[in-house]
């Protein structure tokens with residue numbers, strides 16, 4: 001656990017996990033190198049911030065989705081539909097997927113080959129029916145069904161559902177503007193997630209602090225994977241160190257050392273806001289570079 005990013009449940013993988021657990025042909029250069037700009041309504045609170053993190057965290061799901069490092073974000077990138085999402089055997093066209101399939105959850109298998117369009121979640125706040133057959137009248141119920149029945153996740157608690165609903169309701173119904181996936185944005189997101197962690201540290205809530213720290217470590221794991229070469233030691237070590245710092249913060253919380261935990265978080269936040277130069281130096285050779293990523297995608301796994 002302490003060794004962090006290389007193994008264990010916090011290792012939420014988008015590249016490596018997907019390569020291991022999804023059929024060949026599931027990873028798309030387009031999905032991994034571009035994302036629509038996020039654009040949220042004004043007025044963010046902790047629920048929105050925690051929901052935003054949970055939306056990107058495979059560990060709220062179970063089964064294959066979790067192992068493959070897929071989160072809500074994989075199919076609904078920044079709340080839009082991921083048009084290029086395609087899993088051979090479960091998709092008939094890009095942007096469509098069978099979500100009632102034993103591949104995800106044995107209990108959800110409906111004995112039908114029925115891929116559905118992945119919808120954009122933009123503007124869900126104003127909808128009163130959800131799903132292609134308008135079967136559900138509540139966003140909260142639909143979200144619970146997605147987690148538990150489609151993707152074999154544990155029963156979500158009230159806070160997790162409140163947060164996921166709060167985030168989804170902030171998704172402004174705007175046009176899609178594709179943006180490159182960048183280290184800069186991913187690090188800015190980590191800072192945003194760290195701000196969410198301030199709340200349970202202020203409330204002195206051990207369980208929630210641990211849970212959020214674990215989710216943030218998962219997000220750091222995604223960044224770590226992009227620095228794939230063993231010789232990118234400086235970059236990999238920095239990311240692993242930050243992940244370890246989060247374990248340290250969770251441990252301080254567990255020991256009731258709240259002022260130290262809060263101090264440690266502030267220090268970590270400063271470190272990530274001024275990242276070591278190794279990261280920038282390795283960036284052109286990392287999998288943030290679309291050309292490198294393309295080569296990586298075309299290189300068969302071990």
Ligand code: HEC
Nearest residue numbers: 071072075097099116117118119130131132133142143146
């Ligand atoms: C593997 C891809 C995939 C993942 C992962 C996924 N979804 Fe979806 N989502 C879909 C598909 C396909 C539909 C259409 C289902 C239907 O119409 O019944 C859908 C529909 C929805 C809808 C209904 C929208 C509407 O306007 O009717 C909501 C809300 C939603 N998803 C939220 C989520 C949340 C929250 C998560 C994470 C907990 C998530 N989804 C994860 C593919 C996915």
